[in-house]
Amino acid sequence: MVIDELHDRCGEWLKGDGPQSDIVMSSRIRLARNLADFPFIRRCNDIDRANIESTVRERLGREGAFTTLNFFNVAKLNSLDRQLLVERQLISRELSNADGARAVAIDSSERLSLMVNEEDHLRIQVMKSGLNLDGAWEQINQLDDDIESRLTYAFHPKFGYLTACPTNAGTGIRVSVLVHLPALAITHQIEKVFRSLQKINLVVRGLYGEGTQAMGDFYQISNQVTLGKTEREIIDQVADVIPYVIDYERKARQYLLDEKQNDLFDRVSRAYGTLQTAQQISSEETMYLLSRVRMGVNLGLIDNLEIPNINQLFLRTQPAHLQKICQQALDTDQRNVERANYLRRQLKRDDTDAQSN
Amino acid sequence: MKCQKCEKPATFHITDITGKEGLLELHLCPDCAKHYLQTGEGQQETPKISGVLSTQLKLEQTAEDLKELDGKECPICGISFYEFRQAGRLGCPHDYVFFGEELEPLLINVHSGSQHVGKQPKRGVRDTESQTELIRLRREMKEAVQEENYERAQELRDRIRSIEGEGQSSE
Ligand SMILES: [Zn+2]
Numbered sequence: 001m002v003i004d005e006l007h008d009r010c011g012e013w014l015k016g017d018g019p020q021s022d023i024v025m026s027s028r029i030r031l032a033r034n035l036a037d038f039p040f041i042r043r044c045n046d047i048d049r050a051n052i053e054s055t056v057r058e059r060l061g062r063e064g065a066f067t068t069l070n071f072f073n074v075a076k077l078n079s080l081d082r083q084l085l086v087e088r089q090l091i092s093r094e095l096s097n098a099d100g101a102r103a104v105a106i107d108s109s110e111r112l113s114l115m116v117n118e119e120d121h122l123r124i125q126v127m128k129s130g131l132n133l134d135g136a137w138e139q140i141n142q143l144d145d146d147i148e149s150r151l152t153y154a155f156h157p158k159f160g161y162l163t164a165c166p167t168n169a170g171t172g173i174r175v176s177v178l179v180h181l182p183a184l185a186i187t188h189q190i191e192k193v194f195r196s197l198q199k200i201n202l203v204v205r206g207l208y209g210e211g212t213q214a215m216g217d218f219y220q221i222s223n224q225v226t227l228g229k230t231e232r233e234i235i236d237q238v239a240d241v242i243p244y245v246i247d248y249e250r251k252a253r254q255y256l257l258d259e260k261q262n263d264l265f266d267r268v269s270r271a272y273g274t275l276q277t278a279q280q281i282s283s284e285e286t287m288y289l290l291s292r293v294r295m296g297v298n299l300g301l302i303d304n305l306e307i308p309n310i311n312q313l314f315l316r317t318q319p320a321h322l323q324k325i326c327q328q329a330l331d332t333d334q335r336n337v338e339r340a341n342y343l344r345r346q347l348k349r350d351d352t353d354a355q356s357n
Numbered sequence: 358m359k360c361q362k363c364e365k366p367a368t369f370h371i372t373d374i375t376g377k378e379g380l381l382e383l384h385l386c387p388d389c390a391k392h393y394l395q396t397g398e399g400q401q402e403t404p405k406i407s408g409v410l411s412t413q414l415k416l417e418q419t420a421e422d423l424k425e426l427d428g429k430e431c432p433i434c435g436i437s438f439y440e441f442r443q444a445g446r447l448g449c450p451h452d453y454v455f456f457g458e459e460l461e462p463l464l465i466n467v468h469s470g471s472q473h474v475g476k477q478p479k480r481g482v483r484d485t486e487s488q489t490e491l492i493r494l495r496r497e498m499k500e501a502v503q504e505e506n507y508e509r510a511q512e513l514r515d516r517i518r519s520i521e522g523e524g525q526s527s528e
């Protein structure tokens with residue numbers, strides 16, 4: 001696998017299948033781990049970082065499950081390739097922007113990514129399409145056992161897996177579910193949902209597109225506590241609350257259908273129309289409009305589009321993907337034009353061509 | 358207590374640990390807290406650290422205590438408590454033991470307790486001390502090389518090799 005093959009592919013979190021995938025985009029679990037015989041990243045010099053990278057690479061590469069992974073030396077990638085990996089959620093912005101030896105290993109389905117020398121020596125991540133935390137846990141737990149049989153983790157009987165930041169200590173687990181909540185946003189109920197989630201110590205974040213702008217009604221719900229609970233308890237805490245969030249969103253959609261039909265149809269078709277005709281469009285506006293269209297497709301208001309196609313558009317209109325598609329470096333203004341071109345091509349009103357004959 | 362961003366009473370006490378500012382304490386009213394949490398002021402797409410902690414960090418030390426505490430340095434990696442406080446990141450695994458007393462209240466506030474109950478490495482935890490020792494020896498060796506004290510560096514390298522050797526044979 002080479003980086004240039006990636007932008008063409010679908011990516012696990014946008015596949016649009018799996019349980020509840022009209023609302024839940026993806027389920028993700030990551031584990032933070034550190035090697036026992038090296039300082040944490042902050043206190044590593046260049047030699048330490050290079051040693052960590054080569055140790056991990058050598059031990060995992062020997063045999064077994066990890067030999068099929070694609071190892072990318074992130075330090076040697078140019079900024080466009082790094083950004084492409086960030087947009088695909090395969091590496092974090094922190095790993096992309098860091099200095100010194102660092103790497104990521106990715107499986108060909110893009111479900112597993114293993115970052116080396118991020119905030120911790122190892123960040124193992126498993127992603128599943130739709131709502132599937134159990135599947136993600138099963139896979140990551142096995143991988144973790146396998147890695148642990150090859151490397152000595154920093155572990156303390158009281159504090160658990162030792163992490164660079166004490167807020168990750170203990171299990172080192174972060175359980176996240178990415179949900180699409182456009183109807184709750186339109187009906188101004190999203191704050192209420194946020195407040196109740198915060199009360200039970202869950203963290204809600206917007207998903208960010210270009211810069212720091214929130215990306216089209218996507219929210220990530222994750223745990224905050226990592227110490228003093230078992231992995232199972234932490235996963236269940238997130239898993240138990242998601243059905244309520246889904247239910248709220250479905251009720252809000254039904255309310256819009258029943259009570260605000262004209263308003264809803266208007267929003268959806270204007271969004272669709274703008275995406276089909278715009279001559280230049282920002283990443284932010286694209287996300288905003290695609291979010292409306294996505295809901296429209298889920299509610300059967302648009303019938304010539306499929307969810308996986310829209311999910312693809314969310315990804316391929318991101319800056320790095322767009323530049324890969326256009327095969328050239330583009331500044332913001334150029335991107336806005338190319339983005340509109342790309343959207344018009346993808347959302348072509350083929351009915352006018354086909355039916356006029 | 359008043360909200361730091363408006364005049365309403367502060368009911369949310371947020372401790373945000375960011376890479377740049379270290380520990381940041383905010384006392385906000387529900388509206389400003391909501392805004393802070395949603396707009397991601399100071400947040401990044403991937404949590405710089407695990408993020409926003411809606412509990413209050415109790416650092417109830419006096420100025421003098423704090424100054425003394427700030428000067429405390431880990432014998433293994435050399436990080437001072439001050440540096441940890443500023444960065445929000447620890448320097449090595451031993452810091453959990455060395456700064457244990459100071460970390461405990463923070464951990465209890467952030468988490469649900471300070472005792473790990475999750476999974477454990479199947480391999481024994483017994484060799485952690487010699488592993489931590491390796492961190493210290495490597496650091497001392499680098500320092501010896503910098504000071505051009507090659508005799509000492511050689512000595513240290515032999516000890517590192519012997520510990521690494523033990524580790525290999527026990528696998
Ligand atoms: Zn306020």
Ligand SMILES: [Zn+2]
Nearest residue numbers: 431434449452
């Ligand atoms: Zn230390």
